Amino acid sequence: MRIAIVGCGVIGNRRAKALGEHSLVACADASIERAQALAALHPNCAASQDWREAATRHDVDAVIVSTTNDVLVPAALAAVQAGKHVLVEKPGARNAAELQTLADAVAEAKVVAKIGFNLRFHPALVKARQIVDAGDLGPLMFLRARYGHGGRLGMDREWRGNPDLSGGGEMLDQGVHLIDLSRWFLGDFSDVQGHVATFFWDWAVEDNGFAMLRTRSGQVAWLHASCTEWKNLFSMEIYGRVGKIAIDGLGGSYGVERLAWHRMLPEMGPPQTSIWEYPGEDRSWHDEFAYFVDCIEKKQQPAGSIDDALAALRVVETIYDLTHPEPEHHILP
Numbered sequence: 001m002r003i004a005i006v007g008c009g010v011i012g013n014r015r016a017k018a019l020g021e022h023s024l025v026a027c028a029d030a031s032i033e034r035a036q037a038l039a040a041l042h043p044n045c046a047a048s049q050d051w052r053e054a055a056t057r058h059d060v061d062a063v064i065v066s067t068t069n070d071v072l073v074p075a076a077l078a079a080v081q082a083g084k085h086v087l088v089e090k091p092g093a094r095n096a097a098e099l100q101t102l103a104d105a106v107a108e109a110k111v112v113a114k115i116g117f118n119l120r121f122h123p124a125l126v127k128a129r130q131i132v133d134a135g136d137l138g139p140l141m142f143l144r145a146r147y148g149h150g151g152r153l154g155m156d157r158e159w160r161g162n163p164d165l166s167g168g169g170e171m172l173d174q175g176v177h178l179i180d181l182s183r184w185f186l187g188d189f190s191d192v193q194g195h196v197a198t199f200f201w202d203w204a205v206e207d208n209g210f211a212m213l214r215t216r217s218g219q220v221a222w223l224h225a226s227c228t229e230w231k232n233l234f235s236m237e238i239y240g241r242v243g244k245i246a247i248d249g250l251g252g253s254y255g256v257e258r259l260a261w262h263r264m265l266p267e268m269g270p271p272q273t274s275i276w277e278y279p280g281e282d283r284s285w286h287d288e289f290a291y292f293v294d295c296i297e298k299k300q301q302p303a304g305s306i307d308d309a310l311a312a313l314r315v316v317e318t319i320y321d322l323t324h325p326e327p328e329h330h331i332l333p
Contacts (some may be wrong), residue, residue, distance in 0.1 A: 006055055007071070011116075012029070018288075018289045024045050025045055026047075027045060032047065055078045063079035065086060069091065069094045069172075072094075073099065077102055084111065090117055091172055120304055121284035121287040127276060131245060142222065143221050146223075148228070149233075150231060151200075160173060160205070162203075170209050170226060170227045171319060175209045178223045179221075180308055183308065188215065189213040190214065192211070194210055194211035194322060195209075197323075199228055207228050209223075232255075243271070244271070245260070251278070251280075252282065256278070260273055261276075
């Protein structure tokens with residue numbers, strides 16, 4: 001397949017490294033220097049400042065959109081209307097209304113569209129899903145999860161701190177991963193409670209988000225997303241009636257990825273525990289892209305879809321509304 005990448009920052013470069021046998025033929029970025037630097041790593045790749053040109057080229061089969069949140073939908077929409085398949089970085093849009101316009105265009109164009117929920121492809125989470133699907137935890141009761149990083153000097157002056165560009169703060173940024181994973185394990189949420197707050201960073205969005213989500217059958221997800229974590233953290237615990245899974249780390253600065261499976265014994269007491277560790281390179285980006293290509297070849301819409309992102313964005317918007325009930329204070333329109 002012939003790929004174009006719109007947005008040549010850290011994530012765009014990471015996506016480019018995960019293309020495998022497929023070729024990068026075009027890349028675009030607001031900074032021509034960034035686009036040229038990425039293009040130089042790929043033979044015969046064209047660099048441009050014009051994302052419209054890259055997204056609609058006749059020699060492009062699929063477009064990866066890894067821009068600031070305000071450009072995600074416009075760039076993806078141009079690609080879809082030109083008949084291209086799209087992989088759009090999370091959260092997919094600044095809000096659900098924006099993303100719905102892309103969903104409508106995808107349905108009309110009959111192309112494949114995926115949102116970049118790469119955490120679904122981390123090996124510990126894949127293993128957890130296998131254990132849950134096999135029924136080895138019994139009926140699921142609840143999960144709790146935390147995801148956070150410590151920020152960096154000047155972060156509050158970057159685009160993520162500007163709601164016109166980002167659409168929101170940490171609940172929208174890392175929080176959508178937690179919401180998506182929670183839906184992946186528990187299903188849709190009928191009751192949403194939560195709160196967002198700005199404790200530390202001097203910006204117009206939240207640096208911490210808290211959520212309590214409940215399904216119609218009463219299962220609960222208890223979530224916290226933070227960019228005042230100081231030491232990067234990923235932790236998810238999934239509780240069933242006969243066991244528990246604990247996942248810690250995502251590799252790199254988050255620590256070695258690890259899954260512990262605690263099986264309840266008939267007599268209860270200390271559980272029987274099995275542990276898997278996954279050191280080494282983070283292959284989730286490669287695996288997600290390979291899955292995206294497979295869905296294109298099979299002409300099927302993927303898991304981690306626009307519908308999944310819409311569901312996550314609606315949860316985020318509900319929490320924003322609960323925190324800022326006055327319309328003039330809404331972070332999201």
